[in-house]
Amino acid sequence: MNPDIEFPRAERLDAEAKARAVSEQTGIRLTVEGPCAGGQVGAAYVRWPDGRRAVLKWRPNYTVAELEAGPLAVTERLRELGYPAPAMELATQVGGAVVTVQELLPGRKIDNLDLHLLERVLAVHSRQADALAGRDDVPSFHLYLRDDGPGYCLHEPLRRFSARTAELERRISRLADAHPTRLPGYGAVHSDLHPGNILAADGEVTGVVDWDGSARGDHRFDLVVLRFGVHPKGSERGVVERLDGLLDALPEAILQPAWAHMSLRMTDWAIRHFPPEEVDDWVDLAEQRLEQ
Template structure:
């Protein structure tokens, strides 16, 4: 971002990272189970950690919401490799989860084979919640703040360019502010949230935002995150997204624009903000 574009600076609230040693002590106090910390798990904005049970089993400690557990179980039953929850506790007002450690590791590179495997996972989420009672539509937060993410004021005050982006997001939100559907939606579906082993997708992780809606939202997320990479990577995603209306695609893209630019303003540097602004603007009219 050019210095001339900056109109204000502000100390925005930041999300705290997982304090694994403290959490493990509190889990021991609450449950009597003493887990041993092995070290931080790679990736993630809030953090996760590898832990070991007294019997030697290895698991992953992370934060999470209790309501997503049944949704993850549905994904697993549909053939998506997901981790089983092994222990959960409330620590200092947050819910923490110890879950099965799946084989593999986050990919160091993304190729078309991985993209096709991720699209196949997306297909398995189609209609998984059709038999469940339908709650209210999932808010995309295009006209009001989300719960700790998708905040609007950082864009409004950070720079003239981010303020202009926010105006476009608001205009889209006036026409399409929520997501509906019977699919299971991961809500943060990108290569950093999958595990691979020898080129094979072995796990989909970080289901904390899982919800009911339109699985194409996850493909828009994947497309957003891969923008600027080899065009061959995004071509099969674009082919799938041709099946949805422009109005839906724009609403999902606007959500990702708000989410990534807001998070970058509050947690990263200007170069990261500029990168996600470039991506956001590339998909908006």
């Protein structure tokens, strides 16, 4: 457990309740240590009875069958290719939710993505290309350019917040007429590839975590996600320039729907979860590449 992380009592009780549910369902007793840092929201460090450390996660309104068809199929294939994704050590249905216990990978989340680490991230990311070739059984990534996503990519907050966000939503919705509902391709799409979900040690990437939203599609979608992931807190100037150069080379058929999706996702999230003054930062970024 990281001693620098405070584990609020409510979160501990919640994690312990989930660990008890696992014990009741499987007979395996897990010991809760503390919360995971970074992007793994709602995740906790636990120990198996033999002392091995792992990561406990809980996904509501979900089934083991959905997990196996989507994220688990994606990560198992990537692991076959040598990709540093965590192994799934346990998955069980608890009521309407799925609880998982995943391998704890080495390293720490990236707090400052510099150019050296960016190149290492890009090298790892390249292994996602065509990783799911022939796997039509794996669901493709839903862009939600016209309809709402499940708790994110909501259109109504943009329509209501301001004239500027309402116009952004109209532009995004118009793009839905020109692009497929789902992202084409046979790459592995993480869908939330930002520095908080990337682990590193000694200047090398040691893991990519939080694959809950992963699916099949064009793996270059994650380059757009990563570009949004270094904004607005920023990073080295060279990191932004390197990513922008990569996006400049993307076909519009990939860049536009991916950029529209992330513009919707982050602006909606900012409206509902960030201070109001931060919303314009995301609209500024969205307008950089979104077609008129």
